[in-house]
Amino acid sequence: MTSTSRRASGGAGRNVDLIVFAVLVAALLVAPLAVYPVLLMKVLCFALFACAFNLLIGYGGLLSFGHAMFFGFAAYVSGYTVKTWGFSTELGILAGTAVAAALGLVAGVIAIRRQGIYFAMVTLALAQMVFFFCLQAPFTGGEDGIQAIPRRPLFGLVDISGDLSLYYVVLAIFAAGFLIIWRTIHSPFGQVLKAIRENEARAVSLGYAVDRFKLIAFVLSATLAGLAGATKALVFQLASLTDVTWQMSGEVVLMTLVGGMGTVFGPIVGAAVIVVMQNTFTGFGEWVLVAQGCIFVLTVLLFRRGIVGEIVAIARRRAAAGEAVGREAPAGG
Amino acid sequence: MKTKSMLLGGLAAAALCVGTTGHASAQMSDGVIKIGVLNDQSGTYADLSGQGSVFAARKAVEDFCKAQKCEKIEVVFGDHQNKPDIGAGVARRWYDVEQVDMIVDTPTSSVAFAVNQITREKNKVFLNSGAGASDLTGSACSPNLVHWTYDTWALAHGTGSAIVKQGGKSWYFLTADYAFGHALERDTAAVVEKMGGKVVGKVRHPFPAQDFSSFLLQAQASKAQVIGLANAGADTINSIKQASEFGIVQGGQKLAGLLVFITDVHALGLKTAQGLTFTEAWYWDTSDANRAFAKEFAAANKGNYPTMVQAGVYSAVMHYLKAVHALGSDADGAKVVAKMKEMPTDDKLFGKGTIRADGRKIHDLMLVEVKKPEESKGPWDYHKVVATIPAAEAFRPLAEGGCALVK
Numbered sequence: 215m216t217s218t219s220r221r222a223s224g225g226a227g228r229n230v231d232l233i234v235f236a237v238l239v240a241a242l243l244v245a246p247l248a249v250y251p252v253l254l255m256k257v258l259c260f261a262l263f264a265c266a267f268n269l270l271i272g273y274g275g276l277l278s279f280g281h282a283m284f285f286g287f288a289a290y291v292s293g294y295t296v297k298t299w300g301f302s303t304e305l306g307i308l309a310g311t312a313v314a315a316a317l318g319l320v321a322g323v324i325a326i327r328r329q330g331i332y333f334a335m336v337t338l339a340l341a342q343m344v345f346f347f348c349l350q351a352p353f354t355g356g357e358d359g360i361q362a363i364p365r366r367p368l369f370g371l372v373d374i375s376g377d378l379s380l381y382y383v384v385l386a387i388f389a390a391g392f393l394i395i396w397r398t399i400h401s402p403f404g405q406v407l408k409a410i411r412e413n414e415a416r417a418v419s420l421g422y423a424v425d426r427f428k429l430i431a432f433v434l435s436a437t438l439a440g441l442a443g444a445t446k447a448l449v450f451q452l453a454s455l456t457d458v459t460w461q462m463s464g465e466v467v468l469m470t471l472v473g474g475m476g477t478v479f480g481p482i483v484g485a486a487v488i489v490v491m492q493n494t495f496t497g498f499g500e501w502v503l504v505a506q507g508c509i510f511v512l513t514v515l516l517f518r519r520g521i522v523g524e525i526v527a528i529a530r531r532r533a534a535a536g537e538a539v540g541r542e543a544p545a546g547g
Numbered sequence: 548m549k550t551k552s553m554l555l556g557g558l559a560a561a562a563l564c565v566g567t568t569g570h571a572s573a574q575m576s577d578g579v580i581k582i583g584v585l586n587d588q589s590g591t592y593a594d595l596s597g598q599g600s601v602f603a604a605r606k607a608v609e610d611f612c613k614a615q616k617c618e619k620i621e622v623v624f625g626d627h628q629n630k631p632d633i634g635a636g637v638a639r640r641w642y643d644v645e646q647v648d649m650i651v652d653t654p655t656s657s658v659a660f661a662v663n664q665i666t667r668e669k670n671k672v673f674l675n676s677g678a679g680a681s682d683l684t685g686s687a688c689s690p691n692l693v694h695w696t697y698d699t700w701a702l703a704h705g706t707g708s709a710i711v712k713q714g715g716k717s718w719y720f721l722t723a724d725y726a727f728g729h730a731l732e733r734d735t736a737a738v739v740e741k742m743g744g745k746v747v748g749k750v751r752h753p754f755p756a757q758d759f760s761s762f763l764l765q766a767q768a769s770k771a772q773v774i775g776l777a778n779a780g781a782d783t784i785n786s787i788k789q790a791s792e793f794g795i796v797q798g799g800q801k802l803a804g805l806l807v808f809i810t811d812v813h814a815l816g817l818k819t820a821q822g823l824t825f826t827e828a829w830y831w832d833t834s835d836a837n838r839a840f841a842k843e844f845a846a847a848n849k850g851n852y853p854t855m856v857q858a859g860v861y862s863a864v865m866h867y868l869k870a871v872h873a874l875g876s877d878a879d880g881a882k883v884v885a886k887m888k889e890m891p892t893d894d895k896l897f898g899k900g901t902i903r904a905d906g907r908k909i910h911d912l913m914l915v916e917v918k919k920p921e922e923s924k925g926p927w928d929y930h931k932v933v934a935t936i937p938a939a940e941a942f943r944p945l946a947e948g949g950c951a952l953v954k
C-alpha cells in the first residue's frame with residue numbers, strides 16, 4: 215500500500231487516473247445502448263457508495279462497519295421529502311445528503327475517538343441504532359418501506375420519468391461524486407490523511423490535529439454515501455430497510471475488497487462485479503449466495519489487493535523491471 | 548487538470564439534456580405468454596414459495612394445455628432475496644427486456660409493493676400469492692393486480708373470530724414491536740372484542756428476538772385462554788418452540804398463530820407445534836384432487852408438500868391463462884385483469900370463487916389445529932380442520948379497504 219500512495223501522489227499517476235476516468239465516462243455514456251439502464255444506475259449508485267467508503271478505509275485507514283446508516287437513512291429522507299412533502303427531485307437528494315452529513319458529524323465525533331476494532335464496533339453500534347429507529351419510526355413505513363416515490367422533472371425542466379434520461383442524471387451525480395473524492399485524495403488534505411493512516415503518532419508529532427482530519431474525512435465519506443443512497447431511492451422509487459441493515463454495511467466492505475481497497479477505481483469495479491452478479495444470477499436461486507461467497511474467498515486467497523489493486527501491482531512490477539537497476543525496489547505488499 | 552475536469556462536467560451536463568426521451572411502451576404480445584415466478588429462492592420464505600411455486604406454475608400450464616389447445620407458454624423464475632430493490636430490478640428487467648407478461652407469487656410485502664407499482668406503470672399483470680399485506684387491495688390497490696391466496700386481515704380475523712366462537716374468550720398478545728406486529732395485534736384484538744372476547748393484556752418483544760422466555764412467562768401468568776402470536780417467520784417459530792418448553796399448551800392455554808404456514812409446522816415438528824391454531828386458505832388433505840396434486844408435488848420437490856401459497860400460484864396461473872384465452876391477447880395487463888375479475892374462478896385446487904373489484908380473490912378459509920403426534924397417520928398429516936370460514940366473511944369488506952378502484 216505504501217507504494218500506491220507514493221506513486222499516486224506523483225503527477226504521472228494523476229494523469230493516468232484522469233485518462234482512465236475519461237474513458238470510463240465515455241464508455242458509460244454509450245453503455246445504455248447495450249446494457250439495461252436500471253442495472254447500470256444501480257451499479258453507479260453502489261459504485262459511488264463504495265468509493266465514499268473507500269475514501270475512509272483506503273486512504274484514512276478507518277474501517278467503518280456502519281456505513282449503511284448514511285446510505286439507507288439518506289434514502290429514507292429523500293424518499294420522504296419528495297413523496298410526502300412534495301420536494302423537487304434535486305431538493306430531495308440534497309435533503310438526504312445533508313441529513314447524512316449531519317448524521318456523519320454526530321457519528322464521527324463519537325467514533326473517531328477510538329481506533330481499529332473499537333472504531334468499527336462504535337460505528338456498527340450507531341448504525342444499529344439508526345436501523346432500529348428506521349424500523350420503529352412511523353415515517354419509514356416499517357418493513358414496507360417508502361414506496362412509489364415520484365420522479366419529478368429535474369429543476370422543473372428535465373423529464374426523468376424515463377429510465378434512460380434518469381440514467382444520465384445518475385451518471386452526472388456519480389461523476390461529480392467521484393471527482394470530489396479524487397480531488398480530496400490528491401489534495402494536501404488527502405496527503406495528511408494518508409500520513410495518518412501510515413503512522414498516526416508521527417502525524418501528531420508533526421503538529422497535525424489528527425482528530426480534525428479524521429472527522430472531516432468521516433463526514434465527507436458519510437455525505438457522499440448519503441448522496442448515493444438518496445439517488446438510489448430515486449432510481450428504484452423506493453426506500454426500504456434493506457439499505458440500513460448491517461448486511462448492507464458488510465456488502466460495501468465486500469465491494470471495496472473485491473475491487474481493490476485504496477485504489478481509485480477499485481470500488482467501482484467491485485460494485486459492478488457484486489451488483490451484476492446479484493442481478494444476473496437471480497435465475498439460479500439459492501446459488502447466488504454460494505457464488506458470492508466463492509468469489510469473496512477466491513479474492514481473499516488469490517488476489518488480496520483486489521481486482522484493480524492486482525492490475526496496478528502487475529503494471530508497476532513491469533514498469534519497475536524496465537527501470538534502471540539499483541533504484542529502490544517497489545514494496546510488494 | 549482543471550480544464551479536463553470541467554470538460555468532463557460539461558460532457559455529463561450535455562448528457563442530461565440528450566436522454567430525455569422515455570422508453571417506447573410495450574409491444575403487442577410477442578406470440579409467447581411468458582410467466583415470471585418472482586419469489587424467495589434462498590431465504591426465509593424459500594420453503595413456502597421458492598421452487599415449489601415454480602413447479603405449481605408449470606403444472607398449471609401443463610394442465611391448461613392438456614385441457615385445450617394452447618400456444619407457447621414459458622415459465623421463468625427469479626430470486627428477489629427478500630430485498631425490494633433486487634425484486635424491483637428483476638421485475639423491471641423482465642418487463643422491459645425479457646417480455647415477461649405476468650409476475651406471480653412474490654412473498655415479502657415490501658417487494659410486493661414495489662412490484663405492484665412497477666406492474667401498474669408498465670401495464671402488465673401481477674398475481675400475488677405469497678405476500679400478506681392487506682394494503683395491496685387497500686390503499687395500494689391497482690387495476691393490474693389480483694391478490695390471490697390470503698392476507699393478514701383475513702388470517703387475523705379468521706383466527707380471532709373462530710377461536711372466540713369456540714370459547715377462547717380471554718386473549719393475551721405476544722407482539723413483535725414494529726408496524727407489522729402492531730397492525731396484526733390491532734386487527735385481531737378488534738375482532739376478538741367484537742365477538743365478545745376480552746384482551747387481558749399484551750407484551751411487545753423486540754424484532755427480531757431470540758429469547759422469549761420472559762414474555763412467555765408473562766403470558767402464562769396472565770391465565771388467558773389464548774395466547775395470540777402477533778409476529779412472523781423466525782419470531783413465530785422461536786416463540787412456539789419456547790412455549791413448548793414451558794409446557795404452555797399442555798397447561799391448557801391455546802397458542803394462536805396469526806401468520807403460520809404448514810412449512811413452519813413441518814420445521815417445528817408435531818411434538819412442539821401440537822395444539823397450535825391458525826387459519827389456512829388451502830390444505831392438501833381435503834379432497835381427492837388436492838391429494839393427487841400434493842402427491843405429484845411431493846415427488847418433484849424432495850418430499851415436501853405444497854403450502855397454500857404454492858397452491859395459490861397454481862390456481863392464479865390457471866385463471867390467468869383462461870382469461871388470456873378468452874380475451875385472445877395478453878398485451879394489455881389491465882384488460883386481462885378486468886377479464887379475470889369478470890370471469891368466475893374455478894380450478895381443481897381452490898374450487899369456485901370470484902375476484903372483487905379491488906383485486907381481492909375471494910374463497911373460503913379454514914381454521915386448523917395442529918394434530919398431536921399420535922393423531923398423525925402419515926407424512927405431512929398435520930392439520931385438523933376445525934372450522935370453515937365462509938368466503939363472505941373471510942376477507943375485509945370491500946368498503947373498508949380504502950381502494951380507489953371501488954366506487
